[in-house]
Amino acid sequence: MMYLKSSYSIRDKYLRKDMLPTIFCPGCGIGSVLQFTLRAIDDLGLSQDEIVWVSGIGCSSRVPGYVNFDGLHTTHGRALAFATGIKLTNPDLKIIAFMGDGDSAAIGGNHLIHAIRRNLDVTAIIINNFTYGMTGGQVAPTTLKGLRGTTAPYGQFENPFDIAQLAVTAGANYAARWTVFNYLQGINSIKKALQKEGFTLVEFLSPCPVSFGRRNRMKTAPELIRWYQKITVPLAKAKKMKPEELEGKVVIGEFADRDRPGLVREYREYIKRAKKMMGWEQ
Amino acid sequence: MRYPFPVGRSDFIQGDEAVARAAILAGCRFYAGYPITPASEIFEAMALYMPLVDGVSIQMEDEIGSIAAVIGASWAGAKAMTATSGPGFSLMQENLGYAVMTETPIVVVNMMRGGPSTGQPTFPAQGDLMQAVWGTHGDHMLIVLSPSTVQEAFDLTIRAFNLAEKYRTPVVILGDAELAHMRERVYIPNPDEIEVVNRKLPANEDEAKLPFGDPHGDGVPPMPIFGRGYRTYVTGLTHDESGHPRTVEPEVQQKLIGRIFRKILDHKDEIISYETFELDDAEIAIVSTGIVSRSAIRAVKMLRERGVRAGLLKLSTVWPFDFEVIEELAEQVRKIYVPEMNLGQLYHLVREGANGKAEVELIAKIGGEVHTPMEIVERVVG
Numbered sequence: 001m002m003y004l005k006s007s008y009s010i011r012d013k014y015l016r017k018d019m020l021p022t023i024f025c026p027g028c029g030i031g032s033v034l035q036f037t038l039r040a041i042d043d044l045g046l047s048q049d050e051i052v053w054v055s056g057i058g059c060s061s062r063v064p065g066y067v068n069f070d071g072l073h074t075t076h077g078r079a080l081a082f083a084t085g086i087k088l089t090n091p092d093l094k095i096i097a098f099m100g101d102g103d104s105a106a107i108g109g110n111h112l113i114h115a116i117r118r119n120l121d122v123t124a125i126i127i128n129n130f131t132y133g134m135t136g137g138q139v140a141p142t143t144l145k146g147l148r149g150t151t152a153p154y155g156q157f158e159n160p161f162d163i164a165q166l167a168v169t170a171g172a173n174y175a176a177r178w179t180v181f182n183y184l185q186g187i188n189s190i191k192k193a194l195q196k197e198g199f200t201l202v203e204f205l206s207p208c209p210v211s212f213g214r215r216n217r218m219k220t221a222p223e224l225i226r227w228y229q230k231i232t233v234p235l236a237k238a239k240k241m242k243p244e245e246l247e248g249k250v251v252i253g254e255f256a257d258r259d260r261p262g263l264v265r266e267y268r269e270y271i272k273r274a275k276k277m278m279g280w281e282q
Numbered sequence: 283m284r285y286p287f288p289v290g291r292s293d294f295i296q297g298d299e300a301v302a303r304a305a306i307l308a309g310c311r312f313y314a315g316y317p318i319t320p321a322s323e324i325f326e327a328m329a330l331y332m333p334l335v336d337g338v339s340i341q342m343e344d345e346i347g348s349i350a351a352v353i354g355a356s357w358a359g360a361k362a363m364t365a366t367s368g369p370g371f372s373l374m375q376e377n378l379g380y381a382v383m384t385e386t387p388i389v390v391v392n393m394m395r396g397g398p399s400t401g402q403p404t405f406p407a408q409g410d411l412m413q414a415v416w417g418t419h420g421d422h423m424l425i426v427l428s429p430s431t432v433q434e435a436f437d438l439t440i441r442a443f444n445l446a447e448k449y450r451t452p453v454v455i456l457g458d459a460e461l462a463h464m465r466e467r468v469y470i471p472n473p474d475e476i477e478v479v480n481r482k483l484p485a486n487e488d489e490a491k492l493p494f495g496d497p498h499g500d501g502v503p504p505m506p507i508f509g510r511g512y513r514t515y516v517t518g519l520t521h522d523e524s525g526h527p528r529t530v531e532p533e534v535q536q537k538l539i540g541r542i543f544r545k546i547l548d549h550k551d552e553i554i555s556y557e558t559f560e561l562d563d564a565e566i567a568i569v570s571t572g573i574v575s576r577s578a579i580r581a582v583k584m585l586r587e588r589g590v591r592a593g594l595l596k597l598s599t600v601w602p603f604d605f606e607v608i609e610e611l612a613e614q615v616r617k618i619y620v621p622e623m624n625l626g627q628l629y630h631l632v633r634e635g636a637n638g639k640a641e642v643e644l645i646a647k648i649g650g651e652v653h654t655p656m657e658i659v660e661r662v663v664g
Contacts, residue, residue, distance in 0.1 A: 052358075065515055070512065070513055072357060073518065074377075081354070082350045082353060083354060084340065084350075084354060085352055085358065089311075089358035089362075090508065092509065267338065271336060274333035
């Protein structure tokens with residue numbers, strides 16, 4: 001049973017008051033995921049000075065600016081590449097990469113794949129709102145078929161990426177997906193992710209009523225949440241379903257939870273090997 | 283401290299190797315790269331040496347990732363470098379601008395080859411001069427150095443790190459394929475013979491709170507690196523002194539970009555370095571940078587033998603550019619020749635500097651061969 005502190009105490013402890021209000025629109029889900037992340041940090045008793053938040057460009061990438069931690073708001077899609085340099089230079093730092101779906105899976109797709117392949121010790125929190133919110137509602141690589149965006153006004157005709165599954169395949173130590181409606185699962189997943197070595201990823205379906213919902217007959221966050229309830233299927237149930245039944249559905253749950261050595265540990269071993277091979281050390 | 287190569291004596295090594303060894307002696311402990319001709323040997327040397335000095339050498343998925351990792355490493359406190367050639371340098375441009383905007387000390391080496399596009403991967407060129415200065419978007423200021431010998435490649439690499447640290451800025455080293463692969467005798471100094479500059483860190487809480495301020499009046503803010511409890515926020519958005527994004531107030535942009543220019547230009551006398559050769563009584567001057575300078579020195583000697591009072595101004599710093607020195611030169615000489623391995627880039631800077639006080643003539647050459655001294659001599663004597 002989790003003891004929940006008031007949101008105000010979380011806000012006062014972790015947010016930079018001088019940076020508020022946020023840029024987020026009414027009904028946006030990013031604040032909820034930020035709250036999950038801060039609650040996870042708080043529950044684990046992690047120090048604000050041992051965590052660096054890294055992000056790219058987009059609405060969700062503005063988050064590191066609002067939290068009172070070290071933060072690097074980088075270029076579009078490149079957060080994980082920047083994170084690679086930070087983590088390998090100072091392995092004592094824990095890194096949270098807070099990214100959007102367009103940022104992480106489109107322009108940053110290659111960095112995402114390779115950061116996971118290396119098992120870079122980073123926790124990626126991915127806000128998936130099926131759209132480019134900041135630039136006004138263009139389709140994203142996650143946009144489900146048929147959904148509308150300003151750059152596919154007649155409905156998306158491409159296949160979507162499944163970010164959490166991609167993480168599993170590329171070798172992440174932990175991969176989970178929830179909606180912002182899955183409050184406890186969300187917090188627990190982030191807690192798990194933050195405690196593990198290697199690459200961990202938690203994806204959240206997150207409402208964007210203004211740029212996405214409005215164009216898809218769901219003008220408010222509650223409408224989007226109800227739609228999430230309709231299209232999401234828990235993993236246990238999905239396992240019993242036929243592929244055709246899962247068409248157009250989004251599976252939620254924990255997809256990977258394993259303990260392969262992370263990049264930091266691998267590199268430390270590599271240094272030892274190098275010194276041994278060169279006869280510097282026994 | 284033990285080094286993975288001999289120090290305090292001379293060695294016969296490639297330009298690429300010299301850059302790698304100099305970087306390690308300058309304190310570089312993070313290298314990220316992506317294979318590309320003719321800069322791969324820098325990476326290979328770093329891959330060999332870095333683990334032995336407890337540093338990091340990592341192969342990224344592309345050059346965008348390489349420079350990104352290097353910037354991240356710098357904010358975590360490391361001196362960091364990447365090296366590439368034309369195509370990779372093009373990919374790095376966006377993050378090079380990010381390093382300018384966030385005032386991150388990094389060193390980027392571009393061993394130039396023939397371009398555009400894939401061009402002539404194994405042949406030298408100087409076609410990226412303007413790109414090094416103006417390649418990233420927006421108004422910006424950075425430092426560009428250009429060595430002409432393997433010894434200079436070594437010396438200027440150490441200087442590049444020192445300038446990057448001192449002025450909290452990215453520094454670009456423009457070499458070329460010839461220099462990268464050429465072997466020459468290089469003196470590798472003992473560490474105690476080398477002046478190593480480290481970035482300013484915040485001296486107190488107040489300084490730490492203004493990571494983009496100017497507490498010392500020199501335009502260079504102390505750098506509150508990550509993990510020290512400063513809780514620094516760094517963004518590529520236009521930001522105020524505390525680092526907060528402030529994108530709609532013209533004066534915030536003016537102040538920030540103004541200071542980024544000023545911190546370099548106010549110290550340009552210290553940053554700019556050049557060498558002169560037989561210039562005192564010269565009536566004909568050659569202005570060059572990089573590999574072509576070697577032919578230019580020889581050309582000056584040949585011209586002197588023929589009774590032409592020629593001299594050379596060899597620029598080790600391409601940017602910031604010393605327009606005043608060129609103007610003084612133009613007042614002294616009748617004509618300035620600019621031999622370069624492109625169709626005219628340095629030429630335009632020299633012409634601007636000469637300010638109409640002397641005729642300036644371009645000796646352009648592309649295709650992958652360095653000018654011969656005779657080619658320069660023939661243009662001068664007609």
